Amino acid sequence: MKPRHKRAAIIAGGLAAISLAAFLVLNAFESNLVFFFSPSQVAAGEAPKNRTFRVGGMVKEGSIDRKDLTVSFIVTDTAQEMKVSYTGILPDLFREGKGVVAQGKLSEDGLFTASEVLAKHDENYMPPEAQHAVDEAQKTIKTLQ
Structure with missing residues:
Protein backbone atom coordinates (compact mmCIF):
# COMPACT_ATOMS: atom_id res chain seq x y z
CA MET A 1 0.00 0.00 0.00
CA LYS A 2 1.35 3.39 -0.92
CA PRO A 3 1.92 5.99 1.84
CA ARG A 4 -0.74 8.19 0.27
CA HIS A 5 -3.33 5.38 0.58
CA LYS A 6 -2.29 4.66 4.19
CA ARG A 7 -2.70 8.34 5.06
CA ALA A 8 -6.15 8.44 3.40
CA ALA A 9 -7.23 5.29 5.28
CA ILE A 10 -6.09 6.76 8.62
CA ILE A 11 -7.93 10.02 7.92
CA ALA A 12 -11.10 8.16 6.89
CA GLY A 13 -10.91 5.96 10.02
CA GLY A 14 -10.40 9.03 12.22
CA LEU A 15 -13.37 10.83 10.68
CA ALA A 16 -15.54 7.74 11.16
CA ALA A 17 -14.52 7.49 14.84
CA ILE A 18 -15.20 11.20 15.45
CA SER A 19 -18.59 10.94 13.70
CA LEU A 20 -19.57 7.92 15.80
CA ALA A 21 -18.52 9.66 19.03
CA ALA A 22 -20.48 12.81 18.10
CA PHE A 23 -23.58 10.73 17.27
CA LEU A 24 -23.43 8.90 20.62
CA VAL A 25 -22.96 12.14 22.60
CA LEU A 26 -25.82 13.92 20.83
CA ASN A 27 -28.11 10.90 21.19
CA ALA A 28 -27.44 10.72 24.95
CA PHE A 29 -28.01 14.47 25.26
CA GLU A 30 -31.34 14.32 23.44
CA SER A 31 -32.66 11.44 25.53
CA ASN A 32 -31.87 13.32 28.77
CA LEU A 33 -33.31 16.65 27.64
CA VAL A 34 -36.32 17.74 29.73
CA PHE A 35 -38.41 20.78 28.76
Whole structure:
Protein backbone atom coordinates (compact mmCIF):
# COMPACT_ATOMS: atom_id res chain seq x y z
CA MET A 1 0.00 0.00 0.00
CA LYS A 2 1.35 3.39 -0.92
CA PRO A 3 1.92 5.99 1.84
CA ARG A 4 -0.74 8.19 0.27
CA HIS A 5 -3.33 5.38 0.58
CA LYS A 6 -2.29 4.66 4.19
CA ARG A 7 -2.70 8.34 5.06
CA ALA A 8 -6.15 8.44 3.40
CA ALA A 9 -7.23 5.29 5.28
CA ILE A 10 -6.09 6.76 8.62
CA ILE A 11 -7.93 10.02 7.92
CA ALA A 12 -11.10 8.16 6.89
CA GLY A 13 -10.91 5.96 10.02
CA GLY A 14 -10.40 9.03 12.22
CA LEU A 15 -13.37 10.83 10.68
CA ALA A 16 -15.54 7.74 11.16
CA ALA A 17 -14.52 7.49 14.84
CA ILE A 18 -15.20 11.20 15.45
CA SER A 19 -18.59 10.94 13.70
CA LEU A 20 -19.57 7.92 15.80
CA ALA A 21 -18.52 9.66 19.03
CA ALA A 22 -20.48 12.81 18.10
CA PHE A 23 -23.58 10.73 17.27
CA LEU A 24 -23.43 8.90 20.62
CA VAL A 25 -22.96 12.14 22.60
CA LEU A 26 -25.82 13.92 20.83
CA ASN A 27 -28.11 10.90 21.19
CA ALA A 28 -27.44 10.72 24.95
CA PHE A 29 -28.01 14.47 25.26
CA GLU A 30 -31.34 14.32 23.44
CA SER A 31 -32.66 11.44 25.53
CA ASN A 32 -31.87 13.32 28.77
CA LEU A 33 -33.31 16.65 27.64
CA VAL A 34 -36.32 17.74 29.73
CA PHE A 35 -38.41 20.78 28.76
CA PHE A 36 -40.44 23.07 31.04
CA PHE A 37 -44.12 23.87 30.45
CA SER A 38 -46.62 25.97 32.38
CA PRO A 39 -50.13 24.65 33.13
CA SER A 40 -51.45 27.00 30.41
CA GLN A 41 -49.11 25.48 27.84
CA VAL A 42 -50.11 21.95 28.90
CA ALA A 43 -53.80 22.87 28.62
CA ALA A 44 -53.11 24.25 25.12
CA GLY A 45 -51.64 20.90 24.09
CA GLU A 46 -48.04 22.10 23.74
CA ALA A 47 -46.63 19.49 26.14
CA PRO A 48 -45.27 16.24 24.70
CA LYS A 49 -47.26 13.04 24.99
CA ASN A 50 -45.56 9.98 26.56
CA ARG A 51 -42.39 11.94 27.29
CA THR A 52 -40.94 13.35 30.52
CA PHE A 53 -41.23 17.12 31.00
CA ARG A 54 -41.42 19.64 33.82
CA VAL A 55 -44.43 21.65 34.89
CA GLY A 56 -44.26 24.52 37.35
CA GLY A 57 -46.19 27.25 39.07
CA MET A 58 -47.80 27.75 42.46
CA VAL A 59 -49.37 25.06 44.63
CA LYS A 60 -53.04 26.02 44.85
CA GLU A 61 -54.33 26.76 48.36
CA GLY A 62 -56.37 23.89 49.79
CA SER A 63 -55.47 21.47 47.01
CA ILE A 64 -53.08 19.12 48.82
CA ASP A 65 -54.50 15.64 49.43
CA ARG A 66 -52.27 13.11 51.24
CA LYS A 67 -52.80 9.35 51.33
CA ASP A 68 -49.81 7.58 52.88
CA LEU A 69 -46.84 8.51 50.67
CA THR A 70 -49.00 9.52 47.70
CA VAL A 71 -49.73 13.23 47.50
CA SER A 72 -51.93 14.93 44.95
CA PHE A 73 -52.09 18.69 44.52
CA ILE A 74 -52.92 21.33 41.94
CA VAL A 75 -50.27 23.47 40.24
CA THR A 76 -51.51 26.77 38.85
CA ASP A 77 -50.03 29.63 36.88
CA THR A 78 -53.12 31.70 37.85
CA ALA A 79 -54.63 31.19 34.38
CA GLN A 80 -54.85 27.37 34.24
CA GLU A 81 -54.64 24.56 36.77
CA MET A 82 -53.13 21.10 36.53
CA LYS A 83 -53.58 18.13 38.87
CA VAL A 84 -50.31 16.47 39.94
CA SER A 85 -49.82 13.15 41.72
CA TYR A 86 -46.54 12.23 43.43
CA THR A 87 -45.54 9.18 45.45
CA GLY A 88 -42.59 9.75 47.75
CA ILE A 89 -41.28 12.15 50.34
CA LEU A 90 -41.83 15.79 49.45
CA PRO A 91 -39.22 18.50 50.10
CA ASP A 92 -39.52 20.20 53.49
CA LEU A 93 -40.28 23.55 51.83
CA PHE A 94 -43.25 22.20 49.85
CA ARG A 95 -46.32 24.23 50.90
CA GLU A 96 -49.60 25.58 49.58
CA GLY A 97 -49.23 28.94 47.88
CA LYS A 98 -45.52 28.40 47.17
CA GLY A 99 -43.62 27.79 43.95
CA VAL A 100 -43.01 24.25 42.77
CA VAL A 101 -41.58 22.44 39.75
CA ALA A 102 -42.58 18.81 39.13
CA GLN A 103 -40.96 16.46 36.63
CA GLY A 104 -42.90 13.54 35.21
CA LYS A 105 -45.32 12.42 32.51
CA LEU A 106 -48.86 13.37 31.54
CA SER A 107 -51.31 10.47 31.46
CA GLU A 108 -54.13 10.09 28.94
CA ASP A 109 -56.71 11.31 31.50
CA GLY A 110 -54.80 14.59 32.09
CA LEU A 111 -53.20 13.65 35.42
CA PHE A 112 -49.54 14.59 35.68
CA THR A 113 -47.65 11.80 37.48
CA ALA A 114 -44.50 13.30 38.94
CA SER A 115 -41.30 11.37 39.52
CA GLU A 116 -39.60 14.35 41.17
CA VAL A 117 -40.87 17.47 42.96
CA LEU A 118 -38.70 20.53 43.55
CA ALA A 119 -39.73 23.29 45.95
CA LYS A 120 -38.40 26.80 46.30
CA HIS A 121 -35.62 27.33 48.82
CA ASP A 122 -36.73 30.53 50.57
CA GLU A 123 -39.61 32.98 50.62
CA ASN A 124 -38.09 35.21 47.92
CA TYR A 125 -37.20 32.57 45.35
CA MET A 126 -39.23 30.86 42.68
CA PRO A 127 -37.64 28.80 39.90
CA PRO A 128 -37.09 31.13 36.91
CA GLU A 129 -39.21 28.97 34.62
CA ALA A 130 -42.11 28.97 37.09
CA GLN A 131 -41.81 32.74 37.67
CA HIS A 132 -41.86 33.36 33.92
CA ALA A 133 -44.93 31.12 33.50
CA VAL A 134 -46.79 32.96 36.27
CA ASP A 135 -45.83 36.36 34.80
CA GLU A 136 -47.01 35.32 31.32
CA ALA A 137 -50.32 34.03 32.73
CA GLN A 138 -50.83 37.33 34.58
CA LYS A 139 -50.24 39.27 31.33
CA THR A 140 -52.78 37.08 29.54
CA ILE A 141 -55.38 37.63 32.25
CA LYS A 142 -54.85 41.41 32.16
CA THR A 143 -55.22 41.58 28.37
CA LEU A 144 -58.49 39.59 28.52
CA GLN A 145 -60.04 41.97 31.07
